[in-house]
Amino acid sequence: MTTRRQFIQKSLLGTAGTLLVPGFLKAFEKSAMATKGNKKLVIIQLSGGNDGLNTIVPYRNDLYYRARPTLAISKESVLKASDDLGFHPALANLNALYDKGYVSVLNNVGYPNPDRSHFRSMDIWQTASASNDYLDTGWVGRFLDSSCQSCATHKAIEIDDTLSLAMKGETIKGMAMKNPDKLYKGLRGNLFHEISSANSAQDINDPALHYLYKTMAETISSAELIHEKSNVARSRGVYPEGEFSARLKTVSELIKADLDTSVYYVSLSGFDTHVNQINQHQRLLATYADGVNAFVNDLGDTIMKEVLILTFSEFGRRVSQNASGGTDHGTANNVFLISGDLKKKGFLNETPDLSSLDEGDLIHRVDFRSVYATILDKWLEVPSQKILKSSFNTLSFI
Amino acid sequence: MNPDEKTRHFLLRAGFGLSPADTHSTPSIDKLMAKGEASKPIRIVEKADLEAMKPKGEERKVLFQKAKKQVLELNGRWVSQLADPSIRVREKMTLFWHDHFACRIRAPYLAQQQNNILRENSLGSFRELLTQVSKDPGMLQFLNNQQNKKNSPNENFAREVLELFTMGRGNYTEQDIKNAARAFTGWAFNPMTAKFVFREKVHDEGPKVFKGKKGNLAGEDILKIVLDDKQTARFITEQLCNYFVFTGKLDDDFIQELSSSFYASGYNIHSLMKKIFSSDWFYDARFRGNRIKSPIELVAGMLSQTGGTFENPQASLFIQRALSQILFYPPNVGGWPTGTSWIDSSSLTFRMSLSNLLFKNGETNVEAKDDGDINNVTNTSGSRKLSLNADWSKLASDFMKSNFVETLDGIQFYLLATSPTAANRKIVEKLVDTSGNDPEFIKKAFVAFMSLPEYQLS
Numbered sequence: 001m002t003t004r005r006q007f008i009q010k011s012l013l014g015t016a017g018t019l020l021v022p023g024f025l026k027a028f029e030k031s032a033m034a035t036k037g038n039k040k041l042v043i044i045q046l047s048g049g050n051d052g053l054n055t056i057v058p059y060r061n062d063l064y065y066r067a068r069p070t071l072a073i074s075k076e077s078v079l080k081a082s083d084d085l086g087f088h089p090a091l092a093n094l095n096a097l098y099d100k101g102y103v104s105v106l107n108n109v110g111y112p113n114p115d116r117s118h119f120r121s122m123d124i125w126q127t128a129s130a131s132n133d134y135l136d137t138g139w140v141g142r143f144l145d146s147s148c149q150s151c152a153t154h155k156a157i158e159i160d161d162t163l164s165l166a167m168k169g170e171t172i173k174g175m176a177m178k179n180p181d182k183l184y185k186g187l188r189g190n191l192f193h194e195i196s197s198a199n200s201a202q203d204i205n206d207p208a209l210h211y212l213y214k215t216m217a218e219t220i221s222s223a224e225l226i227h228e229k230s231n232v233a234r235s236r237g238v239y240p241e242g243e244f245s246a247r248l249k250t251v252s253e254l255i256k257a258d259l260d261t262s263v264y265y266v267s268l269s270g271f272d273t274h275v276n277q278i279n280q281h282q283r284l285l286a287t288y289a290d291g292v293n294a295f296v297n298d299l300g301d302t303i304m305k306e307v308l309i310l311t312f313s314e315f316g317r318r319v320s321q322n323a324s325g326g327t328d329h330g331t332a333n334n335v336f337l338i339s340g341d342l343k344k345k346g347f348l349n350e351t352p353d354l355s356s357l358d359e360g361d362l363i364h365r366v367d368f369r370s371v372y373a374t375i376l377d378k379w380l381e382v383p384s385q386k387i388l389k390s391s392f393n394t395l396s397f398i
Numbered sequence: 399m400n401p402d403e404k405t406r407h408f409l410l411r412a413g414f415g416l417s418p419a420d421t422h423s424t425p426s427i428d429k430l431m432a433k434g435e436a437s438k439p440i441r442i443v444e445k446a447d448l449e450a451m452k453p454k455g456e457e458r459k460v461l462f463q464k465a466k467k468q469v470l471e472l473n474g475r476w477v478s479q480l481a482d483p484s485i486r487v488r489e490k491m492t493l494f495w496h497d498h499f500a501c502r503i504r505a506p507y508l509a510q511q512q513n514n515i516l517r518e519n520s521l522g523s524f525r526e527l528l529t530q531v532s533k534d535p536g537m538l539q540f541l542n543n544q545q546n547k548k549n550s551p552n553e554n555f556a557r558e559v560l561e562l563f564t565m566g567r568g569n570y571t572e573q574d575i576k577n578a579a580r581a582f583t584g585w586a587f588n589p590m591t592a593k594f595v596f597r598e599k600v601h602d603e604g605p606k607v608f609k610g611k612k613g614n615l616a617g618e619d620i621l622k623i624v625l626d627d628k629q630t631a632r633f634i635t636e637q638l639c640n641y642f643v644f645t646g647k648l649d650d651d652f653i654q655e656l657s658s659s660f661y662a663s664g665y666n667i668h669s670l671m672k673k674i675f676s677s678d679w680f681y682d683a684r685f686r687g688n689r690i691k692s693p694i695e696l697v698a699g700m701l702s703q704t705g706g707t708f709e710n711p712q713a714s715l716f717i718q719r720a721l722s723q724i725l726f727y728p729p730n731v732g733g734w735p736t737g738t739s740w741i742d743s744s745s746l747t748f749r750m751s752l753s754n755l756l757f758k759n760g761e762t763n764v765e766a767k768d769d770g771d772i773n774n775v776t777n778t779s780g781s782r783k784l785s786l787n788a789d790w791s792k793l794a795s796d797f798m799k800s801n802f803v804e805t806l807d808g809i810q811f812y813l814l815a816t817s818p819t820a821a822n823r824k825i826v827e828k829l830v831d832t833s834g835n836d837p838e839f840i841k842k843a844f845v846a847f848m849s850l851p852e853y854q855l856s
């Protein structure tokens with residue numbers, strides 16, 4: 001027997017055949033592209049503080065081997081990429097992309113007065129604030145605010161269940177989802193959907209309540225559109241097992257679905273290697289490199305000309321290893337830029353200077369906000385100064 | 399007699415909404431604010447555990463597990479105190495001060511100690527509260543004042559005391575910060591006793607100038623100068639009004655009048671709050687039912703409105719992680735964001751499904767983020783089986799009226815800060831079928847009203 005509730009749900013869904021969406025929101029689906037061109041930015045966050053020195057190894061530097069008697073990557077096993085630097089052996093797949101001219105590495109990236117606490121430093125990277133400033137919005141969120149008032153929430157998508165601060169603007173926020181199916185099925189026939197359909201945000205005057213109804217309607221509108229479009233773009237690419245690769249695969253499907261999404265955000269956690277670092281770090285680097293390589297191959301050369309992958313971590317680790325076979329929180333670190341359309345490839349700047357340290361930590365040479373400024377100005381083609389609240393030099397990798 | 403709209407508004411802001419007992423005897427605002435409620439300090443963690451994060455190897459693992467358990471207990475205890483109607487005003491004030499003096503402390507004992515300082519002084523004198531917090535080991539550690547020494551000053555503590563705790567930006571110079579930092583050199587704590595100590599050897603005794611005052615100023619002098627400045631009364635009044643009255647810009651006349659009397663009272667927080675809650679403008683329609691609840695306010699509200707308790711405290715911690723507000727873990731010294739910052743597509747979906755998950759023993763497939771910090775004891779997979787126990791028979795006896803419409807009217811008034819749209823009321827009526835027994839019916843009604851967007855507001 002059909003219960004009353006089921007009956008209502010059925011009839012609601014039945015009449016429209018699809019999720020009911022207020023008409024004015026349909027307009028969002030065809031919203032004008034806020035950014036010129038069709039460039040995509042994929043941000044990969046390595047959470048926990050990746051050990052940059054054991055990732056891009058200064059294999060000719062005695063200071064490195066002295067500081068890390070049991071942790072250093074041996075000269076023999078390093079995948080040599082330049083006269084001074086090489087990849088950790090677990091990064092064979094990243095090395096392959098490097099050989100193909102798809103990878104730029106920027107060394108010594110950080111910010112003045114570095115903070116060694118995870119949450120604070122990640123806050124700084126995500127909000128693009130100075131280290132003595134506190135912002136409630138993220139840099140991608142402010143990109144949405146400043147460039148894209150008519151955009152749908154899926155202009156920036158994080159592949160996760162919850163949304164990072166980086167993706168939250170003052171008036172516009174990106175959306176978080178694990179995959180289009182989970183999002184769509186989670187809302188279909190749901191009370192959330194029923195309430196949204198029965199009300200119109202336009203009729204709600206109170207600003208806070210209006211915001212809630214608007215968010216609901218946009219969520220449903222975007223979920224429906226993404227589901228519809230991604231259905232025709234199932235990836236046949238071969239990916240390694242695991243959550244990280246699965247998330248990249250979802251990004252690939254969304255990119256191929258030709259959504260007007262400009263920014264994708266994916267995290268990989270576990271880099272806080274204080275204790276017995278070797279195996280864990282190796283596993284994480286392989287997960288990263290194998291996933292990214294599969295993703296790049298899946299998209300192919302043509303699409304990769306439109307895609308830039310930025311990889312960062314909240315900080316690097318100390319130059320010297322600790323007494324537990326691990327490394328403690330450090331400061332400056334390397335950043336990877338991967339694309340089929342790099343203007344400058346390979347190692348972009350000087351190798352880390354291990355002879356001049358600040359209390360055992362690397363001194364930053366490039367402000368991370370210069371990387372953001374470059375991406376905003378040259379890739380997403382929006383003026384970076386307003387978004388970053390200050391003017392930063394742009395770099396030449398794109 | 400049922401409480402009126404005024405009382406409801408007062409309790410939504412000064413507490414976490416009405417509680418079942420309020421439906422029997424309407425609490426008067428004057429009576430609730432007549433004297434502060436009792437302070438119920440939390441004493442779960444014993445001092446011996448202070449050094450839990452230091453040892454290495456196996457011992458470290460054991461202590462880490464212990465700290466993890468204690469953080470969970472501490473968190474769970476505070477959540478249940480927040481939801482206790484007999485101490486709601488004081489606990490809400492404690493939550494406000496926890497946001498104002500935002501501090502992340504790894505050692506559970508220190509976190510508990512600071513929390514009790516906030517609680518004890520939450521309705522007392524701001525002068526006393528500021529002094530105690532400034533000398534609190536957890537705060538001194540968090541803001542690096544242990545490293546603030548004569549020969550290598552660290553300005554972090556001095557900067558935040560001025561910028562976030564007392565005067566607000568723009569009311570002092572960089573030079574003032576440098577001199578204040580010198581005055582605070584030597585303010586430290588003994589990790590074994592968890593008590594404040596003044597380390598004379600590292601204190602800078604030289605002459606300093608701070609906001610025009612010259613002398614061999616010490617930390618206490620800085621706090622005195624700051625408190626003597628009317629700007630501090632104004633800043634704290636603004637912060638309190640933004641939290642309890644309205645997030646946007648308030649009339650300058652209100653603020654001026656309130657902060658003058660706050661200053662004249664010698665920073666008596668209780669008098670200030672009483673003045674706010676007794677004013678006519680606090681009950682003005684433009685300030686009612688339009689504040690987006692923080693995740694903690696949302697959860698504490700669900701608990702106190704039903705008298706419910708979490709079956710497993712892990713579930714409460716999981717919700718806090720998933721909605722980005724973990725007690726004792728503010729994002730930074732600036733505290734949590736407010737208003738629409740809490741709301742995005744995924745958080746709103748989860749917030750609106752919460753009552754259904756909690757009261758129908760649901761299991762969510764939502765995963766909360768791991769911040770990557772292996773020493774963050776809240777980074778546990780946690781329980782995604784969410785369950786709140788509530789006595790629905792008791793609630794049925796409180797809320798069942800002679801007919802369907804009246805019962806729903808009563809629950810609607812009781813739970814929501816603002817009337818739902820007509821369409822939403824219809825949806826609730828459809829969801830609440832009368833096929834089951836009374837407790838079943840009441841439960842469905844509570845879950846339905848709590849699923850509405852209107853329930854997100856206080």
